[in-house]
Amino acid sequence: MHLEAVEDEVRAAAMPGKAEVSVARYFEAFEAAVRVFGRGQVSTYLIAGLGDSLASLLDASERLIALGVYPFLVPLVPIPGTPGADRAPPSGDFMRALYEHIGPLLARAGLRSTDVKAGCARCGACSGLSGFEAEGRPAARPGPGAAWTPTSESSDDATLQLRACAEQGHVPRVPPLAPGHLLRRARAV
Numbered sequence: 001m002h003l004e005a006v007e008d009e010v011r012a013a014a015m016p017g018k019a020e021v022s023v024a025r026y027f028e029a030f031e032a033a034v035r036v037f038g039r040g041q042v043s044t045y046l047i048a049g050l051g052d053s054l055a056s057l058l059d060a061s062e063r064l065i066a067l068g069v070y071p072f073l074v075p076l077v078p079i080p081g082t083p084g085a086d087r088a089p090p091s092g093d094f095m096r097a098l099y100e101h102i103g104p105l106l107a108r109a110g111l112r113s114t115d116v117k118a119g120c121a122r123c124g125a126c127s128g129l130s131g132f133e134a135e136g137r138p139a140a141r142p143g144p145g146a147a148w149t150p151t152s153e154s155s156d157d158a159t160l161q162l163r164a165c166a167e168q169g170h171v172p173r174v175p176p177l178a179p180g181h182l183l184r185r186a187r188a189v
């Protein structure tokens with residue numbers, strides 16, 4: 001069950017159909033799903049770059065982790081020829097701020113991607129998050145004056161987050177059926 005975005009205005013603009021189902025209703029469904037499938041076996045996609053603030057994405061991720069749901073945080077990758085082609089992807093700093101805070105929280109909660117049996121969290125190709133699932137103190141939330149910018153004009157930021165992952169000694173799991181651009185990037189870092 002993919003949330004994609006969490007702020008009401010962002011949801012209404014990016015996905016007016018799905019936005020008719022409230023975030024509260026999604027959370028009720030997550031609770032029910034965890035009762036059926038167990039902690040760590042339910043995940044949801046959260047796309048950074050649709051307009052949600054860093055604070056909103058962190059709040060939603062923390063709430064999901066408390067329920068036993070894996071928040072699969074991914075950067076928006078604008079695709080030429082689609083209605084979102086002109087959107088700016090999130091900056092590498094924005095993604096790093098998310099991963100460095102949420103990764104350790106996942107480890108602390110016992111929600112590791114390696115234990116997930118199926119779905120995007122298991123695959124991991126579209127996110128660098130699994131590379132940050134290490135024991136340790138979660139990075140502090142960046143304050144309002146922090147030096148990161150929410151968006152970047154560089155579409156290479158997805159490459160940067162894969163490289164950050166590789167710097168930590170982790171090679172993202174990239175399955176044979178991953179989108180070609182991700183395969184090429186993962187092989188390059």
Ligand code: SF4
Pocket residue numbers: 119120121123124125126127177178179
């Ligand atoms: S490539 Fe993997 S992580 Fe990305 S959408 Fe497909 S299953 Fe999910």
